[in-house]
Amino acid sequence: MSNILVTRSSMPGYEEYCEEIKGLWESHWLTNMGVKHKQLQAELQTFLDVPHVVLYTNGHLALENVLAAMNLPKGGEVITSPFTFASTTHAIVRNGLQPVFCDINKQDYTIDVSKIESLITDKTCAIVPVHVYGNVCNIEEIDRIAKKYGLRVIYDAAHAFGVTYKGVSTACFGDASMFSFHATKVFNTIEGGAVCFSDDSLVQTLNDMKNFGIRGPETVEFVGGNAKMNEFQAAMGICNLRHLDEEIAKRKAIVEHYRARLSGNEGIILCQAQPDVKTNYAYFPVVFEPSLFGATRNEVFDRLAENGIGARKYFYPLTNTFDCFHGAYDVNQTPVALHISKRVLTLPLYADLSSADVDRICDVILNCRK
Numbered sequence: 457m458s459n460i461l462v463t464r465s466s467m468p469g470y471e472e473y474c475e476e477i478k479g480l481w482e483s484h485w486l487t488n489m490g491v492k493h494k495q496l497q498a499e500l501q502t503f504l505d506v507p508h509v510v511l512y513t514n515g516h517l518a519l520e521n522v523l524a525a526m527n528l529p530k531g532g533e534v535i536t537s538p539f540t541f542a543s544t545t546h547a548i549v550r551n552g553l554q555p556v557f558c559d560i561n562k563q564d565y566t567i568d569v570s571k572i573e574s575l576i577t578d579k580t581c582a583i584v585p586v587h588v589y590g591n592v593c594n595i596e597e598i599d600r601i602a603k604k605y606g607l608r609v610i611y612d613a614a615h616a617f618g619v620t621y622k623g624v625s626t627a628c629f630g631d632a633s634m635f636s637f638h639a640t641k642v643f644n645t646i647e648g649g650a651v652c653f654s655d656d657s658l659v660q661t662l663n664d665m666k667n668f669g670i671r672g673p674e675t676v677e678f679v680g681g682n683a684k685m686n687e688f689q690a691a692m693g694i695c696n697l698r699h700l701d702e703e704i705a706k707r708k709a710i711v712e713h714y715r716a717r718l719s720g721n722e723g724i725i726l727c728q729a730q731p732d733v734k735t736n737y738a739y740f741p742v743v744f745e746p747s748l749f750g751a752t753r754n755e756v757f758d759r760l761a762e763n764g765i766g767a768r769k770y771f772y773p774l775t776n777t778f779d780c781f782h783g784a785y786d787v788n789q790t791p792v793a794l795h796i797s798k799r800v801l802t803l804p805l806y807a808d809l810s811s812a813d814v815d816r817i818c819d820v821i822l823n824c825r826k
């Protein structure tokens with residue numbers, strides 16, 4: 457029996473991609489905002505229904521750059537959640553900002569909006585909420601708090617490509633949203649990412665940041681870095697965007713199969729569908745409550761591994777416990793995040809995962825019950 461990993465990159469047909477990149481052999485133009493870059497950017501603006509899309513070589517640099525573009529005061533406090541990938545917290549810290557960790561809620565694992573206001577101080581300058589697993593944060597409440605206290609809101613929407621709330625794309629909320637187009641995402645450009653926003657004045661800054669501040673052959677007006685998406689990445693995006701609906705439909709069928717097999721079992725907690733949200737089925741998190749299920753998350757993880765199934769503990773450990781922070785943060789400030797991070801497993805999910813494999817995974821899990 458073949459091994460199953462937590463995900464598997466979606467790829468267009470080989471011929472389709474070759475056709476897409478053929479022109480590059482004629483032009484020899486491989487990067488620096490070429491035709492494929494321009495085309496993907498325009499297609500994403502339409503698809504995401506957002507005024508501006510700035511493409512990046514990966515999601516992390518997109519997040520670092522958009523935070524820098526907000527001109528937040530050095531040492532300013534940024535409220536965020538620790539139940540996320542390293543990138544979110546690192547982007548804040550690498551900008552010379554101070555993360556202030558807010559707990560998550562038990563329903564969808566996004567930031568607990570009822571706890572944000574108590575964390576606001578004179579130094580608070582921004583909120584970086586995470587649409588974790590593609591679950592949409594409480595947009596309205598975050599917007600209300602941000603307006604009341606004059607805070608910037610930058611969404612880490614790495615998981616939420618193609619997700620809408622009340623019919624509006626997640627690209628449109630807050631001051632800006634960052635998407636990841638990494639190989640493991642619902643939509644990938646191999647590596648890649650984007651910042652989406654509506655403020656016209658941000659366009660120049662973000663373009664400067666990703667291309668050394670070069671504005672013309674003899675004009676450098678900004679101390680920028682290099683974070684450009686290249687033509688091969690953009691071509692992959694153009695191809696994958698054509699198949700996105702099919703990709704999401706296949707993921708939906710897999711998630712429904714998982715739900716049918718796993719829901720109703722004591723000690724297994726599944727995320728419920730969010731009202732008014734059209735999801736992208738990015739991840740399938742399952743929380744194991746050992747006292748009811750009869751096995752711990754780690755026991756289930758190990759049993760799956762013994763059977764060649766690579767589930768992942770996204771997101772354990774919490775970012776506020778990372779060794780690189782040398783105990784700077786008190787994890788007891790985020791007890792729900794701590795609780796969930798010790799119990800959650802994300803199960804394999806990708807478009808071509810077969811029904812038989814879903815059954816195999818569920819059989820192993822359900823056999824862990826004591």
Ligand code: T4K
Binds near residue numbers: 541612638
């Ligand atoms: N914010 C959030 C909330 C994020 O989750 C992420 C990234 C970011 C920001 C930053 O965005 P990027 O800068 O990455 O664009 C993976 C991804 O590398 C990372 O993009 C993602 N989040 C994170 C949740 O997952 P790892 O270290 O778990 O990846 P890895 O190499 O173990 O791969 C996981 C599985 O994916 C493999 O078992 C097999 C499959 N895979 C992997 C690769 C590299 C493929 O099928 N194809 C591939 O090319 O971080």
